[in-house]
Amino acid sequence: MSDEQPLRIVIVDDEAPARSRMRDLLADCGREIPLAVTGEAASGRAALELLADRYADVVILDIRMPEMDGIEVAQHLQRLDEPPSVIFATAYDAYAIRAFEVHAVDYLLKPIRLARLKEALARAHPRRPPQPEALRRLQRAPRAFLSVPERGKVHLIPIDDVVYLKAELKYLTVRTPAREYLMEESLTRLEQEYAERFVRVHRNCLVARAAVRGFERSSEGGEAHWLVLLAGVDERLAVSRRQQHIVRELGKG
Amino acid sequence: MARSINQNAYSGALPNFRNLGVLLRVLVFVNVVAFAAAVVKTDGWRGLWPELLETSALVQPLLILSLLMLVALNDWLRRLPDYLGFLAVIALEVALTALLHKLGRPLLEPEPAPLERYCLLVLLVTAALLVYFRLRERALSPALSEARLQALQARIRPHFLYNSINAVLSLIRQNPKRAEEVLEDMAELFRVLMADNRELTTLEREIELCRRYLDLEQLRLGDRLKAEWLIERVPPGALIPPLVLQPLIENAVYHGVEPRLEPGVINIHIYGTRDRVHAVLRNPYLGEADRHEGNKMALANIRERLQLHFDAEASLTTKVQDGNYEVHVLMPYLKGQVTHE
Numbered sequence: 001m002s003d004e005q006p007l008r009i010v011i012v013d014d015e016a017p018a019r020s021r022m023r024d025l026l027a028d029c030g031r032e033i034p035l036a037v038t039g040e041a042a043s044g045r046a047a048l049e050l051l052a053d054r055y056a057d058v059v060i061l062d063i064r065m066p067e068m069d070g071i072e073v074a075q076h077l078q079r080l081d082e083p084p085s086v087i088f089a090t091a092y093d094a095y096a097i098r099a100f101e102v103h104a105v106d107y108l109l110k111p112i113r114l115a116r117l118k119e120a121l122a123r124a125h126p127r128r129p130p131q132p133e134a135l136r137r138l139q140r141a142p143r144a145f146l147s148v149p150e151r152g153k154v155h156l157i158p159i160d161d162v163v164y165l166k167a168e169l170k171y172l173t174v175r176t177p178a179r180e181y182l183m184e185e186s187l188t189r190l191e192q193e194y195a196e197r198f199v200r201v202h203r204n205c206l207v208a209r210a211a212v213r214g215f216e217r218s219s220e221g222g223e224a225h226w227l228v229l230l231a232g233v234d235e236r237l238a239v240s241r242r243q244q245h246i247v248r249e250l251g252k253g
Numbered sequence: 254m255a256r257s258i259n260q261n262a263y264s265g266a267l268p269n270f271r272n273l274g275v276l277l278r279v280l281v282f283v284n285v286v287a288f289a290a291a292v293v294k295t296d297g298w299r300g301l302w303p304e305l306l307e308t309s310a311l312v313q314p315l316l317i318l319s320l321l322m323l324v325a326l327n328d329w330l331r332r333l334p335d336y337l338g339f340l341a342v343i344a345l346e347v348a349l350t351a352l353l354h355k356l357g358r359p360l361l362e363p364e365p366a367p368l369e370r371y372c373l374l375v376l377l378v379t380a381a382l383l384v385y386f387r388l389r390e391r392a393l394s395p396a397l398s399e400a401r402l403q404a405l406q407a408r409i410r411p412h413f414l415y416n417s418i419n420a421v422l423s424l425i426r427q428n429p430k431r432a433e434e435v436l437e438d439m440a441e442l443f444r445v446l447m448a449d450n451r452e453l454t455t456l457e458r459e460i461e462l463c464r465r466y467l468d469l470e471q472l473r474l475g476d477r478l479k480a481e482w483l484i485e486r487v488p489p490g491a492l493i494p495p496l497v498l499q500p501l502i503e504n505a506v507y508h509g510v511e512p513r514l515e516p517g518v519i520n521i522h523i524y525g526t527r528d529r530v531h532a533v534l535r536n537p538y539l540g541e542a543d544r545h546e547g548n549k550m551a552l553a554n555i556r557e558r559l560q561l562h563f564d565a566e567a568s569l570t571t572k573v574q575d576g577n578y579e580v581h582v583l584m585p586y587l588k589g590q591v592t593h594e
Contacts (some may be wrong), residue, residue: 015416015420018416024426064511066512066513091412091416110415111415114421130470
């Protein structure tokens, strides 16, 4: 055992006392399981930045955190080249506990017991990142960010910035006023997740309702059709015949 | 022992005529009857308005005079033995009817109906109202409303309990002395939370409790939580139901501070006017998304307890203004000396 690489662990919790308690407990575990706490973060965003240049085997994630919750952080962690194992920690959440059980995702209840922590660490080794499908099931609200891998890092795109999403062959183009990203996600799934935020204008395209500035008639390329004008970008996107009703619904035609 | 001031917990046949809720109920009931009478007497919409005015001219003076007399004679009437009080009120009403009939007669045009008819009507309406209040009192009898109060005892979020224990555990190794203090605070808080909270407490004690609670939350949240107290004008010795403010502050922390990255300020302003106690709580508002069922339940719970203690004289209102969520609790100013064992 002794020649084995120690388990590298990152603690993510917005509350300082909770992090310090976890450190103490991990120190206790350290006598039996070789491990090293390689980092701590007080928010999901900080955790993603930390993990970009430091590899971890296990990330212990608090669920209830500001900006983005632990479940969302775990989803973005999947974009890393080698996603770590994840152990969730939560104070009390009957709903989440049931969901964790159902989807076999590891979790700890606060106050955390040493014995439970040891078990969870033993299971997290070798590395076993959570199933994306299980995380999606655990998710309760639409994610606050979309994420793309970028040079070994996870780049976060605030969903508020997204003007449109367009499916092209294998990839999905995410357009913000600043730039374009390519990611592998299903347009249909995003449409379900953000049903309130985006509206479908075409078989392969969702636009942010808030970004719609108006519509314009065009007869380019033969048949006359509508184009949607968007705030923040110069492009005009075609509205398909099937989705024409949105021109009237959004009332800006 | 603390004095029980549950206003519904009196025994006797008569309602408390000095209670705003009782007065309102009388006003509404009598006016509905008057309206019904006007509808019965006219056919079609056209005649209804004049008829309504005429009925009003007869009913309102009697109603107002009656209420004034009942308010004035309240204590005396309610000291009378059971059915004597009942009869006394009916006698009073009939006498007032006769008096007004005599005085008002020259003013009324055309000639009003004979006195006996009015007396009979007044007698029926008064008896119906008294029976209604009797039944209502029975429905809200001490046993029943106490049971409801017990069921409504404010419950702290399990989330808070477990997080606090976790925070104490974190202190034990590094700062045992601080851990002791925190456990003392927790004990204090849970003593109140688990106590029999059907009796009123003083506003000062509730404020003290809220401070202990905020100290505990501060330990977890550190600089992210800021509390601003504006309590120079707290009415001294005001009696309020226990745990009216603490759950509101807990809500403010849970919904207004915890979900934020930046520090959040909770503003607590408590002041008194001559006969009212106001508590206004403000916290940053983060949109409807996070304001889920738990909050609504806590508010409904407090509202119902306020109603059981104060009836229509207390209220709880919420609004969103300038990016802040605001809760305004209004209670009657009851002064009292509460001695806790």
